Amino acid sequence: MKHTTQSPDRRPVQSRNGAATAAPPPARTTTRRRPASQQWAAWAFLTPVTLYLVLFYAYPLYRNIDLSLRNYTVRSFVQGDAPFTGLANYRTVFDDPTFAPALLHTVVFTTVCLVLQYAIGLALAVFFHQHFPLSATLRALFLVPWLLPLIVSASTWSWMLNSDSGIVNATLHAVGIDPVNWLTSPSWALTSVIIANIWIGVPFNLVVLHSGLQSIPTSLYEAAALDGANAWQRFWRITFPLLRPVSAITLLLGLVYTLKVFDIIWIMTKGGPADSSTTFATWSYQLGFGNLLPAFGPGAAVGNLLVVAALVFGLIYVRVQRKQAMS
Amino acid sequence: MNRSARSRLTAAALTVAAVTVGATACSSGSGGTSTKAADGGTYTIWDPYPQFDKSSAWAKLLAGCGTEAGVKIKRTSFDTSDLTNKALLAAQQDNSADVLIVDNPVVSTLAEAGVLTTTDDNKLDTSQASPNLLAAGQSGGKTYGTPIGANTLALYYNKAVLKEAGVDIASVKDWKSLTAALAKVKAAGKKGITFSAIGTEEGSFQFLPWFWGSGAQLTALDSDRAVSALSLWKTWLDKGYAPNSVINNTQTTSWQEFASGDYAFSENGTWQLANADKAGFEYGVIPVPAATGGDAAAPTGGEFVTIPVQGDTGRYATSQKLVSCLTNSQNLLDTDTTLSYVAPTTEVQDKQVAANPNLQPWVDAVKAAKGRTSDDLGTKYPKISEQLWKAVQSALSGSASPKDALDSAQSAVK
Numbered sequence: 076m077k078h079t080t081q082s083p084d085r086r087p088v089q090s091r092n093g094a095a096t097a098a099p100p101p102a103r104t105t106t107r108r109r110p111a112s113q114q115w116a117a118w119a120f121l122t123p124v125t126l127y128l129v130l131f132y133a134y135p136l137y138r139n140i141d142l143s144l145r146n147y148t149v150r151s152f153v154q155g156d157a158p159f160t161g162l163a164n165y166r167t168v169f170d171d172p173t174f175a176p177a178l179l180h181t182v183v184f185t186t187v188c189l190v191l192q193y194a195i196g197l198a199l200a201v202f203f204h205q206h207f208p209l210s211a212t213l214r215a216l217f218l219v220p221w222l223l224p225l226i227v228s229a230s231t232w233s234w235m236l237n238s239d240s241g242i243v244n245a246t247l248h249a250v251g252i253d254p255v256n257w258l259t260s261p262s263w264a265l266t267s268v269i270i271a272n273i274w275i276g277v278p279f280n281l282v283v284l285h286s287g288l289q290s291i292p293t294s295l296y297e298a299a300a301l302d303g304a305n306a307w308q309r310f311w312r313i314t315f316p317l318l319r320p321v322s323a324i325t326l327l328l329g330l331v332y333t334l335k336v337f338d339i340i341w342i343m344t345k346g347g348p349a350d351s352s353t354t355f356a357t358w359s360y361q362l363g364f365g366n367l368l369p370a371f372g373p374g375a376a377v378g379n380l381l382v383v384a385a386l387v388f389g390l391i392y393v394r395v396q397r398k399q400a401m402s
Numbered sequence: 403m404n405r406s407a408r409s410r411l412t413a414a415a416l417t418v419a420a421v422t423v424g425a426t427a428c429s430s431g432s433g434g435t436s437t438k439a440a441d442g443g444t445y446t447i448w449d450p451y452p453q454f455d456k457s458s459a460w461a462k463l464l465a466g467c468g469t470e471a472g473v474k475i476k477r478t479s480f481d482t483s484d485l486t487n488k489a490l491l492a493a494q495q496d497n498s499a500d501v502l503i504v505d506n507p508v509v510s511t512l513a514e515a516g517v518l519t520t521t522d523d524n525k526l527d528t529s530q531a532s533p534n535l536l537a538a539g540q541s542g543g544k545t546y547g548t549p550i551g552a553n554t555l556a557l558y559y560n561k562a563v564l565k566e567a568g569v570d571i572a573s574v575k576d577w578k579s580l581t582a583a584l585a586k587v588k589a590a591g592k593k594g595i596t597f598s599a600i601g602t603e604e605g606s607f608q609f610l611p612w613f614w615g616s617g618a619q620l621t622a623l624d625s626d627r628a629v630s631a632l633s634l635w636k637t638w639l640d641k642g643y644a645p646n647s648v649i650n651n652t653q654t655t656s657w658q659e660f661a662s663g664d665y666a667f668s669e670n671g672t673w674q675l676a677n678a679d680k681a682g683f684e685y686g687v688i689p690v691p692a693a694t695g696g697d698a699a700a701p702t703g704g705e706f707v708t709i710p711v712q713g714d715t716g717r718y719a720t721s722q723k724l725v726s727c728l729t730n731s732q733n734l735l736d737t738d739t740t741l742s743y744v745a746p747t748t749e750v751q752d753k754q755v756a757a758n759p760n761l762q763p764w765v766d767a768v769k770a771a772k773g774r775t776s777d778d779l780g781t782k783y784p785k786i787s788e789q790l791w792k793a794v795q796s797a798l799s800g801s802a803s804p805k806d807a808l809d810s811a812q813s814a815v816k
Contacts, residue, residue, distance in 0.1 A: 148515075149511055149512075149514055149515035149781070150514060150515045150516055152490055152494060152515065153490060153515045153516055153517055154516065155494060172814075233650070237647050237650075238645065238647045238650075239645040239646060239659075240647070256646050258649075259646050259649035259650050259799055260800065261799050261800070261801040344650065345601040345602060345650075347601035347649070347650075347795050348601065348649050348796065348798070349792065349795050349796035349799055349801040349802070349807075350792075351799075364483075364487060365788075366603075366784050366785075366787075367486065367507055367511055367603060367783070367784035367787070368511050368781055368784035368785060369486070369487065369490070
């Protein structure tokens with residue numbers, strides 16, 4: 076197999092090499108020839124990644140921005156003659172009665188999930204850092220939520236939280252608490268999806284923070300213990316500060332993951348009832364695909380707002396990291 | 403030196419070659435669904451029946467019709483919810499299937515987009531199809547396809563539960579008597595009724611028999627009659643006749659609740675008939691009653707066979723042959739039996755009832771049914787429907803009164 080595929084491939088290489096060396100004018104000296112061919116090689120190495128970036132990132136992003144700036148109806152979508160309308164779609168989105176609740180839900184969902192996922196993840200990471208018997212097994216078990224396909228875990232959550240036949244309400248009933256309409260009451264729907272999302276996000280935080288903990292030298296703890304620092308002080312004076320770079324990247328990744336959370340909310344509540352758990356991610360889908368008559372323009376506009384939000388936090392992260400590197 | 407530079411170049415070129423090969427592989431992969439890439443003798447058919455694999459009767463029927471028309475068939479099936487966008491995208495790339503089978507409310511959207519040919523262009527004969535079914539595929543006086551089968555909603559009831567509660571099904575004639583029956587069932591310690599009020603098209607679909615049964619029109623969501631229909635559902639939830647989970651129920655989950663054997667009634671569709679036989683209890687079917695007696699018009703479900711616009715208009719003749727083959731009486735009978743649908747022509751409906759008398763209430767329901775995009779609503783329907791299901795969700799979840807919910811729905815449609 077290998078031989079047969081290599082021999083025909085070698086020929087174009089030689090001709091390419093020839094083309095590359097023939098390109099510089101003959102006046103050039105042999106010493107200058109080599110860097111030129113090396114440069115070609117460098118470009119050749121860059122090509123795959125550039126192609127990849129252009130095909131799978133730049134072009135879709137450009138198309139999405141283009142979509143959000145034109146007035147697409149189903150007819151103009153097919154014929155490709157949608158008129159350019161500037162920021163009209165963004166105005167539609169901002170004026171929509173769903174905008175304010177969706178923004179609020181996105182902020183609440185993201186903040187609460189991030190804070191709790193991080194706090195629980197860190198607590199568990201410190202706990203498992205103690206290396207007690209079975210700690211590795213237990214830690215592996217904690218990874219299960221992360222390994223399950225989202226559709227499985229979200230469907231399971233929605234069964235468990237079912238108002239009439241869910242296990243959660245059955246348990247509440249057993250201890251004498253009135254059943255809660257977890258997914259079907261406007262005051263609980265957002266809480267329910269947040270709980271499910273925290274459960275799914277904790278393992279990620281646990282794994283990253285746990286590996287961060289391992290890079291903190293034990294000698295520091297020993298020295299602190301000799302100086303009389305108690306466990307609490309050791310955590311706040313050593314663990315937490317030294318974990319800061321790992322924490323930053325965990326929180327940033329967590330933010331991006333949480334901002335775009337769609338599957339869990341869609342499977343559990345469809346953003347409802349009455350928009351009470353709609354975030355930008357589900358709203359964007361609702362506009363673009365959730366109706367028989369798709370509104371591509373406003374849908375793309377909401378999507379772009381999400382991209383911008385993630386980008387802003389990404390830039391903040393890069394800035395903070397640069398500052399840390401300099402200090 | 404030179405050698406190592408060359409070997410590096412070799413590696414680079416190999417990578418480039420690999421990437422190019424990868425890219426072409428990708429593009430030919432996506433071109434698999436393309437008609438233009440196929441040779442002249444291959445016709446593509448897109449359908450929303452992913453449950454049927456290559457060995458199914460449906461796939462064989464398609465292949466058989468292809469052989470009859472002297473062409474090869476390439477079939478691709480999509481999930482119903484995916485199909486609209488896939489069809490729009492394909493049309494954008496001038497890459498539409500030759501024959502497209504879509505859910506009936508989508509026809510007007512695709513027609514509006516200019517994706518579908520009219521029966522004037524494709525010479526399809528639709529005279530056999532029942533007018534109330536065909537109406538869903540008509541807008542602006544033009545017809546954009548022919549129904550392959552229809553389904554609709556009715557009330558399944560559990561005979562044992564009703565007997566235990568002392569309810570005579572013959573007494574259920576209007577909303578009042580139905581509510582009274584539900585009260586009796588609840589008093590007997592059983593559960594009343596399940597339906598699906600989820601925040602998608604399914605929710606609107608299930609609400610429509612009650613909405614239309616009240617005498618309301620989709621052009622005025624805030625009418626008193628519309629409010630009375632939504633109040634009916636709301637009362638059932640408040641009194642515990644219907645479970646609170648209906649707000650999140652799809653038609654499938656609602657069916658699962660009914661199949662548990664605890665519920666007296668379930669609003670569900672023709673397609674559950676096969677499951678009803680497996681449920682393990684005696685069941686019956688009545689049409690959804692209207693507010694003051696008589697049968698409410700239920701919305702029609704089921705697909706249309708359409709012929710999308712092609713760059714090469716010469717293909718229509720063969721596509722027309724394919725569609726005629728798919729919708730001739732014998733094949734309709736086979737297909738609709740497999741799909742558990744009611745046939746769109748009286749001739750085949752009679753044959754279906756002769757073969758299975760249990761289908762009679764469904765045939766009646768389909769005859770009384772109404773397309774969602776009928777009344778020349780066309781592409782206005784999706785917008786109305788979205789507001790309707792939102793209003794249903796707001797009212798049932800208690801975030802607004804039925805009146806307020808429908809008022810804001812009507813103002814959002816405008």
